[in-house]
Amino acid sequence: MVWSVTGRSAIVHRSLVVLTTVLFGVLLYWTFFRAPLEAVMGIVQKIFYLHVPAAIAMQMLYVASGVASILVLWNGSKRADAVAVGAAEIGVVMSVCVLLSGPLWARKAWGHYWEWEPRLTLTLVLTLLFMAYTALRAFGGSDALTRKIAAGIAIAGIPAIYLVRVSVELWRGTHPRVVWTGGLVDPDMRIAFGVGIAAFVGLAGLLVWERIRLELAARALDELALDASARYDLDDE
């Protein structure tokens, strides 16, 4: 069956499920029992250990979707197309996590939920871009033109991801800069952060895997239905 994972893939799949579950357990333990309270923000800084790993997973997924879309335009690969769809959709899920957790942290740290600061604004724009991509793929049909337009949208996301990365330095945003600047002073903070990245990347990988399988199964089903309609007189249900 198209939706069942068999053979060597099943071992890899189960290993990834177990590994991701363990990593999330370790993340929660390290966040709440090992990582110390931050000197200025206190306990609310612990949002960082979910917020930033989710943002990193989001960026990786959008890059994957953009690269896969380049392949779609280049050679029309159906697998690359499924990867682009899956990565974009899970990327939007991660974006929602980032955009929900960030303002809660900001409310305590900055005193208000939202600020039209470069990184926040660009992340919102990036999320809307990939929401448009996902909506186009979900409701725009499956013809070649729709796929090409959607691929163009995903590719346009790649420079936007780079801008999200450099926006704070480029436009002097107020967003904290600790990840690339050695700003995690305590070793337990670094461990919690590293485990968080691994856990979210593992979760994103698993979800993308499931989404790609679903996409390929749905397409195979459509082709089978068309083929069967040509051979037999089927009901229109």
Added chain:
Amino acid sequence: MKTIPTRLSAIALATAALTWTTLIAVSSSAQGRPAGAFESADPSMFKEDLSGIPFLVAAYSLIWLVLLVYVFLLRRRTDAVVREVASLRAQIDAAARAQSGVSPHADAAEARPPHPRSSP
């Protein structure tokens, strides 16, 4: 069957992900303390300040909720595809029988296993 370029792409993506993760981890532990660095505090400082807890609980709850809702929706879509496959299979079987001259409904009734509750 997976082609070699597909495998190579998968390996390249995995390597890129690993490199990126390592780079971030290494850079976050670089020497020197930049402005705005996260520094650990004496826990006794925060004994009286619990105002951040509702935000922390809300953030963690919302992230788990979003992920669980997505997994639930993904599961529902997978179930829908499974149902469509079963429906299409039944239609193809019926159409194939009809083409071979046997009434699909009569045949289906014969082929259908007895309902567990109707068995003696």
